[in-house]
Amino acid sequence: MTDFVAALGLVLVIEGVLFAALPGAAKRSCAHVLATPDGLLRGVGLAAAVLGVGVIWLIRG
Template sequence: MDDLVAALGLVLVIEGVLYASAPPLAKAMMKRGIEAPDGQLRALGLFLLAAGVGIVWLART
């Protein structure tokens, strides 16, 4: 459970760095996300999910 809380904290840190350091970039990324087709967002989400699982697996072994 501690690892899950730490991982969520790191996600918030990464998000916070983006919004604090480059607000125009964050807004542009949100606009592109809204305009992207659902299938493209779903494929990106699945890719990022698999990459995240792979990174965690490599870090734990």
């Protein structure tokens, strides 16, 4: 559970830095996401989740 909370904290740090450093790019990115079809977002999200599980599996063994 400690690793999970640390991972959530790291996500918040990365997102916070991106929004603080590049607010214009973050707004444009959000606008592009709104214009993207649901099926494509679902596929990209699923691929990212599978990739994340794969990376964790490789690291943790």
